[in-house]
Amino acid sequence: MSADTALCADPNYNFAYIDEQTKRMIRRALLKAVSIPGYQVPFGSREMPLARGWGTGGIQVTAALIGPLDRLKVIDQGADDTTNAVAIRSFFSRVTGVETTQKVAEATIIQTRHRIPERPLTEDQILVYQVPQPEPLRKLEPSEVETRNMHAWEEYGLMQVRLYEDIARFGHVATTYSYPVMVNDRYVASPTPIPKFDNPKMNMMPALQLFGAGREKRIYAIPPYTKVRSLDFDDHPFTVQSWTQPCTLCGARDSYLDEVIVDDSGGRIFVCSDTDHCEGRRELGHVGPAEDSERST
Amino acid sequence: MYVAVKGGEAAIRATHDLVAQMRRGDPCVPELDTRQIREQMKLAVARVMNEGSLYDEDLAALALKQSQGDAVEAAFLMRAYRTTLPRFGSSAPLDTARMAIRRRISAAFKDLPGGQVLGPTYDYTHRLFDFALEAAGLTAAPAVTPGGAPLDESMPRVPDILGSEGLMEPERALPDDPAPCDVTREPAEFPIDRDGRLQMLARGDEGFLLGLAYSVQRGFGANHPFAGEIRMGETSVRYRPEDLGFEIDLGEITVTECQMINQFSGSKDAPPQFTRGYGFAFGHSERKAMSMAIVDRSLKCRDLGEAADYPAQKEEFVLYHCDTIEASGFVEHLKLPHYVDFQGELELIRKIRREHDERAAEPALFTPSEAAE
């Protein structure tokens, strides 16, 4: 890869679309966010050519970070070829000309919606989350003035009340995604709608985690090797989802699975949500029970 | 055997071609020219400029053509383009008292200095189809006979007239007259000052603001507004470049301004007075300017010490939700795949139902929630 890759970028736009002044503004917000892990930093979110709610926060964060030598991976729901991922990847290809990849191991920046890759990330990588609602307390308290005070005063009893109510009603915490976390023992933060399955990956992650909420105009961050604890009770500890069956395609038993309906009568199979993980395993020769049985017959 | 959901990229490219085809419609019908839209769809152009937050009639016309007339989509195009524009400064404040009036009415006074100027409006038409418009090429605009006397050069604004009597709440500059905030550069912070509020309302969705204004009138709010004045016409935009040292004229824009007058009973500290709500919009946009003025007044409740019981009085509710682009983007993002999260919900509901069934099957000694105790 050569440094003049950027020459392929659309000449009608500045590198990475937004102007350099705006990039500096976003970088300042990012620096502040990294300095106060979990704290939501307001920033002058710009309008992007993608719709609000479709990743404009993540796009702005990536645009402020990306350089000509970066390799970008974009995933949505764990997959590289879902509509949102395709749209964002082609946007950055067009306005930066940088190389893109579908392999986690090759990427320097991974922009994601709703998943953390199964493969552990390294210190050389940055994970950029698209965030629809940065405020973990919003469902409990609609006013921004109030929630900012609650964070400032560390008044998080209400958050715990919500978990209490779930256990009282269902016997479980009934939150399966956007499961709130305590960052660095100080700020309660929303892990964005990743499944709670991915929450433990956030804890002490070697990669830098950045969160951009474009519509809500907030940026927050979890620096490398930061403590991230999912809220729970001593006698109802946090647990993640598990499946009784492995991935139909690659046989993985430790990855997050998507359910796919295969016929009209409710027949279904389960496959890895992380497509790169699944393909990598199959390339190494792993097979799932379906392929196994097909082969044996 | 199931095939993984691949090939998304090609399918997405195909949607671009399909939408272009749909936009063109029947190729036997002549294609729209953006100049036609600019000249003959002026009110749509104005709405797109308002919610797109950018005064450019040609671009707004292009946006309308590209979006097949979808005003929200068109405003979005304007906003996305606006982001890329460099900002070289701020214009001098517009002096609407000196604008070239094409329409100016007051519902609060029968007559007033400068007079009532009806101008172009649908207000006094019957909403009957003019089938003559169907037959293209036959409709030359009628010749307009000018009114008897030329309009006054300067028309005082009605609230200013009342103000000289002390009956109207004055518009006071903040201490030290700071530069107004810019909600397109810095995120709004709540509670928000009036500069930010007016900017957000000016960019806000006409339909949403109209509904809120209507709710105020119907009693979900404490005010009975009078249309103190609505004026529409042309005004020049003046700018003073740093290195030039004097103002230059950047051109003329069409604007609509509305000032609503509301009763206010006064408090222990202040005698009764009228208060005002302010609305301003690009182009000829009376409905938008009036709605904005009513909602602006409604949101003054905090400053005036009024209770804030109704939706139109809650600034976070109104201002966070009035932006067309943010609202449509977030509602429509539900079309994006959410199957990872939905999978989590599926697992949970199955688990809870399974436990429920197991419980129902055995004699209930305790509920599972108490089992841990």
Next chain:
Amino acid sequence: MSATIDDMRARAAAPPAPILQVENVARYYGERVGCRDVAFDLWPGEVLGVVGESGSGKSTLLRCLAGLDTPSAGHIRFDDDGVLLDIHALPEPARRALMRRAWGIVHQNPRDGLRMDVSAGGNVGERLMDRGARHYGQIRARAADWLGRVEIDPARIDDPPRRFSGGMQQRLQIARVLVSEPRLVFMDEPTGGLDVSVQAKLLDLLRVLVRDLGIAAVIVTHDLAVARLLTDRLMVMKDGRVIEQGLTDQVLDDPQQAYTQLLTSAVLV
């Protein structure tokens, strides 16, 4: 966990220092006087009543004392285990933390003090969770215990307060405040808006709880019967000033001020 009831009793019996010292507190609204020149000491375990007609300034005073409103003048000092804190000089986070830890406020309208869509157990448990309790079973057990103490059937622990009667809601609010064993409680017309028969039962309950826990309390009421039953000492307010104060029985049985005489003669107490 923080102080037990025995600690509370021990503290109440210890050589006395006032838990709250109020010095020339005033609150003005522009030209209008909310209250002025209010000064008193409140001792651990003591219940002080503030009576007066509406507009006399008693609710304004309570809001200043409870940290909900800022006085225009004067000082309010709280004895935080030997450390005297000027509550309105504290930075807001510290004041809020103090309020969560050491105080409780019982509102006249239970809707102002409860979360109406959270279960009774969640309502009572919130204060514990605010203070770091993280054991679901223990939180729930204490909530059930407190429901019993305020005579709500613990079987209703998962019902939201909107399914409760007005009297039950008020008892639930009291449980929510007292579960964290605050050292000081502020009550604003705690029996207002309730039927007379329900009032009597609630008063009885409050009297027992406050005595048992040795809590210091300031109770604002326009109802002299409430004052008679609950308070040790009484302040009578009129036009924003304290015009008479003393032991409750003394004030009610032998009022010195003409206004107090009028108040006491208006009702049978």
